[in-house]
Amino acid sequence: MTLRLPDDTHPSVRHRVLRQQARFDLSLSENPFPPLPSVLIAVNKALAQANRYPEFLPRRLPRLIAGRVGVGEDQVVVGSGATGVAFQIMQALTAPGAGIVYGAPTFDGYPIMAEMAGLAAVPVPLDAFGDQDVPAMARAIDGRAGLAIVCRPHNPTGTVLSANEIGAFLGAVPSHVPVVLDEAYAEFLAPADRIDTLRLLDRYPNLLVLRTFSKAYGLAGLRIGYCFGAREPIERIRRLQLPFGVSAAAMAAVDASYAAETELRARIARITAEREALRDALCLRGLAIPRSHANFLYLPGPGVATALRRAGITAKAYPDGSARVTVGDPAADRAVLVALESLPR
Structure with a gap:
């Protein structure tokens, strides 16, 4: 299966344009369900004391996450979603003008934050199957490179690099160049597709593992993300920790989620x-949908984005007419299927 994958990662419009209310908004790969009931109870209890400041600098949340992940608490830094932590990484570990290498297209936030941090975006096209071309990414890391980003699963295609591909890439990157392994959707991976990140950290001290509570945990509105890695880079990132930047509600939500x-x-x-059922149904209709390991599907164009929009479905659209849609809500999934029934096969 060959995909045409446009590079839609150049920063342009930073704010979403207000538009007519859609039937379904599937553009942000959100969890379609509210937080778990026990999590809502914990958050409401925390909000009852919202007149009180949270910790000046977060200590309890990094300790809680570290215990879960299996690292020291001084190896964890938390922030405003994975996006906020990624921006801290860029500010702390790179110099203005340095290059940031990533597979393109990617999460929109990376080129936008690179521009904000004064970094030079170095997008490397995905291969024909929607995978990150890690050999080409390694070749793109030159003397000016300040950071590399690898997503697993990848956004927007949902594809997954193998453990061998990740290891080969890390082995090819100079040890002074930090590598962010973006695992925003890692909870959706099947057990056979998971990798031993702690073993990788032992071998590659320039590796930083980035995760979020926005996706599988359904806490996007609370803005909780974190990364873990070697103590030295984590300490540098933590110096940019915003005082009072992590709410007590966030701490309560993570504790209850665990x-x-x-x-x-x-x-x-x-x-x-739901993801697999929708993909199977679309494939039966002749659409070449890459197998996703996240909570979304990449729907190759042309015409897909237009068909969804006409059906009242907001998706993440790409210039060639492709789209990425969040999955999980049965009603929305059925609407996507109906909207694409009339596309040429």
Whole structure:
């Protein structure tokens, strides 16, 4: 299966344009379900004391996450979603004018934040199958490179690099160049597709693993992200920690989410089942949909984005007419299927 993948990662419009209310907004790869009931209870209890400041600098949340991940608390930094932490990384570990290498297209935030930080975007086209071309990315890392980003699963295609590909890439990157492994959608991976990030950290001290509570955990509105890695780069990133920047509600939500692991796994299974059912149905209609390992599907164009828009479905659209849609809501998934039935096969 060959995909045409446009590079739609050049920063241009930074704010979403207000538009007529759509039937379904599937543009942001959000969890279609609200936080788990026990998490809502914990957050509401925390909000009852919203007149009080949270910790000046977060200590309890990094400690909680570190215990879960299996690293020291001084190896974790938290922030305003994975996006906020990624921007801290760019500011702390790069110099203005340095290059930031990534597979393109990618998460829109990376080229935007690179521009904000005064970095030079170095987009490397994906291969014909929607995978990040890690050999080409390694070749793009020259003397000016200040940071490399690898997504697993990749956004927007949902494809997954193998453990061998990740290891080969890390081995090819100079040790002074930080590498961000963006695992925003890692919870949606099947057990066989997961990798031992702690083993990678032991071998590659320039690696930083970036994660979020926005996707699988359904806490996008609370803005909780984190990264973990070697102590030295984490300490440099932590110096940019915003005082009072992590709310008590965020701390309560993470604690309760970890305690509700069984319910979380059931919800993830429900979303991934919907993803596979929608992909199977679209493939039967002749559409070449890459196998996704996240909570979205990449729908190659042309005409897909237009068909969805005419059906009242907001998607992440690309210049060639392709689109990325969030999955998991059965009604929205059915609407996507109906909207694309009339496309040429």
